[in-house]
Amino acid sequence: MKRLVVILIAGVILLGMSSGFAENDPFIQDMVIAHLPKTVGGAWFTRMYQGFGQYSGMSGSETFQIGPSTGDAAAHNANVQDLVAQGVDAICVVPYAPEQIDAELGKARAEGTIVISNEGTKLQNIDYDLEAFDNTKFGQGAAELLGEGMGGKGSIIVFVGSLGSTAHMSWANSIVDTIQAKYPDIQVANKDGVFIETGNNAANSYEKAKEALKAYPEATGIFCPSATDTPSIARAIQEAGLTNQITYVAVGLPNAVRTYVKSGDLDVVVCWDPADVGLAMCKLAAAAKSGYEVKTGDDLGVFGFNNVIVEGKVVMGSEWRVLTAAEIDDFNY
């Protein structure tokens, strides 16, 4: 009996300590957080919002999602006004048109609303911007996967979803730079070094890939940064019978590419989980609320953000997932 009481008391004390601990954790705060993605409904942002759900479970916060169903800068601004009027504590926004939403976010902050962005390094009126990783380093990592897979020789075809996409272009450029610096025996097959545009469209990228494989039959490596286009390029490789000849490294969602990773058409997937980004955004909102200033080396307790790099208002993760046939089944998103 006595022992039971001791255990009970110890338990209560521990519980009190842990809950007290939670209140002191600057990354866990009970608050109302709105997720405002570019568009609602797509696979990417739906998955990102699951990170908000995880945070809600950790902190007791109320989280919800709002946003336009198609890319629309004006509607995005109206959403911000609505959220301020509702009096939410924090808005976690993935801006559709950064330059157009910035002023509206300024008004929100003037009302005391915390603003956290993702893919918003250009924004002025924010508490923090969260980026999954440094684009140049990500490109370097992919280039090394290619270089090793190809045994240091051969030639690569580099695709981009759109020639206007900042992220795709900086990864692709970083890949070319790294290949040229580190693997002198690997050439870039693309004519004049210009990346082939796949259009973020499965049918189109399938056609472009088939064409490119015929135009550059000597290619032994391929990189694709567009998650939408990755599976159909794998299919083109498969149909051309180049599964074994080509080392294919690409950005993709595990569920979308599982078949091709297992069949060996896609050798390595580099990816990050949008839900992790969502959760990390919530944690930054909490830090802003508790007045804690995030600094380089901090651990947000989320994969990829265990050792963040802070430059001004931009908080950058430092890790991404590299998945091959051996690991692909461990991930479901």
Place this chain on the structure above:
Amino acid sequence: MIKRIVLKNEFLSLSMILLFGIIFGIANPTFLSLINILDLLKMCVKPAIFACGVMIVLISGGIDMSFLWIGMFSAYSTSKLFSIVQANGTIVPFAVILLVSMFIGALLGSINSLLVSKFRIPVFIATLSSANIFMGIMFQFVGSEYIFPEQMPQSMIEFSNKLLFSFPSQGGTLVGLHVSVLYAIAALLITHLVMRYTMMGRSVYALGGDASSAERVGFSLIKTNLFVFMMAGLIAGLAGAIAISNIQVANPYDFQGQELTVTAAVIIGGTRVTGGKGSVLGVALGVLLTNLISQNLILVGVPPEYNKFVFGLLIIFATIVQAVQERARKALYRGL
């Protein structure tokens, strides 16, 4: 006689196909390889089937802006439905998938027809709005996430791997003529027969030529309109299901923004924008010509950032040649 053949639109498209074929063949001999030609035919399947529907609406005097969303709605809903059915252990044959998708397409087409004939909304506006409505309904009630190869109905995947005749490529896999090319040819042929030899088909030409005259000779405009849009919807449903099967993934946004590429092919094929004129053979050649150009620019060495620019220029070139030829034809008939 020869003059009349030369001035036919189909002859012109065919010569342009040969002209570009020769230029591209010189630029890169791979263009003329059997594999590339087989690939080209497969790439033409989706635009060719969609083009049949676009042509019918164009002949009736309207520009359809909804056919891609009807195609996506029908195909996506169908593959989603049957992927759930499959998850519960029932494998559905491909024919059933096609029929269901075509049925949904025809149903959506009849909504277009209602907007056009009952509320007298111009076709362009009606279909532009209905395209948004279909998209919204699909995202809200059917879904917006990808359907991956492993979830897709088995018969769709099997269809996408089916070749009519095949031989081993250098890489060791089998290459050959894809079975979907037959479906496209069948769709073109049936559209041709219906438009040319049935009263319903002829009434579409009459409606597009002059609606009030058509009504005066006894064609029911409402019936003809219903036929036009149900037929266009049915064809879109077929095109969508085949297109999704061919790439083995259903991405709801995949067809977005291709309205004008298909419509351009139909117009280049000699279909009159203001209605009343158009032939399936012309449309088939128009699709072949535009795809021959757009699918081979990388192969012949046009740098990617110029691809759209060069494609646009070539389309303008083809259209100008046609306009000149149309004028020559009129002059010829006046001279007779």
